[in-house]
Amino acid sequence: MSSYEDIKELLVTKFEVKPELIEPGATLADLGLDSLSTAELIFDIAEKYDLDIPDNRADFTTLGEAVKMVDELRRAKVGSA
């Protein structure tokens, strides 16, 4: 599954975000995530893909930016393997 689909599923099942709100341009605030939920989301993503997400990379606003960050880190991980 793509990072976008994975994150979308996580948002719906764990954080009870309405699926119709989820689109790449939506900010996490638009989706109803506060700072604690955002930290948990990043943690869950890192666990799922076994990524080490540097603090400066976790500085995103929209869902699309988050997915882009995850994709880049996943590619870097494959590349280094």
Add this chain to the structure above:
Amino acid sequence: MKRRVFVTGIGLVSPHGCEPQEVFRRLYAGESAIRKVRTGTAEYGSDVLLAPCGLSTQDVIPKSQSFVMDRVSKLAVVAAYNALNSAGLLESEGHCKKPSAAVYMGCGLGGSQSLEDAYRAYWEKRTRKPKPTSVPMIMANAPAAHISMRFRLNGPSLTYSIACASSAVAVGEAFRAIRDGYSDVAVAGGTESMINDGSISAWEMLGVLAKEHESGAHASSRPFAVDRTGFVLGEGAAVLILESEESVLARETNALAEVVGYGVSNDAHNLTQPAVDGQVLAMRAALSDASLEPLLVDYINAHATATPAGDLVEVQAIKQVFGEKPRGLAISSTKSMHGHLVGAAGALEFLISVLALAEKKIPPTAFLTDPDPQCDLDCVPCVGRSAPSLRYAMSNSFAFGGTNASLLARAV
């Protein structure tokens, strides 16, 4: 001006279930919820005597909050929901009709499972990265905070962490706040959940836990018995809605009992050993608070955890306050059936005392087939007792750290 304070709602998540009348019926029948549970890892785990509770958060806790709540907070919110619901204080959207209500909660250890999870991340997964929500899940005031948020309560949200007296003090302080005019309504109670092997093994090493009784795991908590060996850890939450007389009258609601006295003291003696003098001070302070003669008290729900030393000290303290052979005074320890809920114990046992007053029935000390000759009070052995004239009940909670709390309630 001192105002009268009533109990208008009760809520539970307890080893005997969530429905107070049904829980009381089972206690009155002498039914134990204690059993042996396998805990911990395959390598170091053990079969442990426990009184765990079932928990359903459906319709009470949304998923969007669940991930940031330790079990101890979930228990508290569900018990508070049940209490507010029984008091008729929930609006259709699930918030409280009295947004100025205060929250007074007791909790001994806080989010102990989350603490264990954080340590396991460090030691087992060898990472400095526990869940980012660990701190707000571990903190002892999380249960009170979640109650305030869930039911939109803007009054003070306070947590008392005083070991086994935590929630007796919480209820007592809520009583005072209402009586003295600081609040009209309070959600008061306690919660505890430390059914994880890190915590359990620490209790084991303290040497205060019961050994399995030859007649079965369920009969291992034996307060006042000659063969008592210690207590069994229980889990759950108990919440009472306390309300001023003015508020009760304005809402035209019914009360289950009136809270009339609260006494609190410290032994100033030893971290874990109880002391007669400190317990006497607390019981006398509660009686004095209620301007009540000792002989008018009909029932004491004792702290009596079934440790060899503790039960004897409480018996001696009760004798000092109520007389060597107090006539008409029944004493029972329901810990024989629900175990020791530590931070939730005081609220649970006061709630049971309130139900005893409402139903005119005294729950027994279960499994008291062979009483300790030194515990020669009327400890209501094995069989519950109908008590049509039951009017005043006291509930004792005595803590590690030396804090003693006694609560007094009157039938309405």
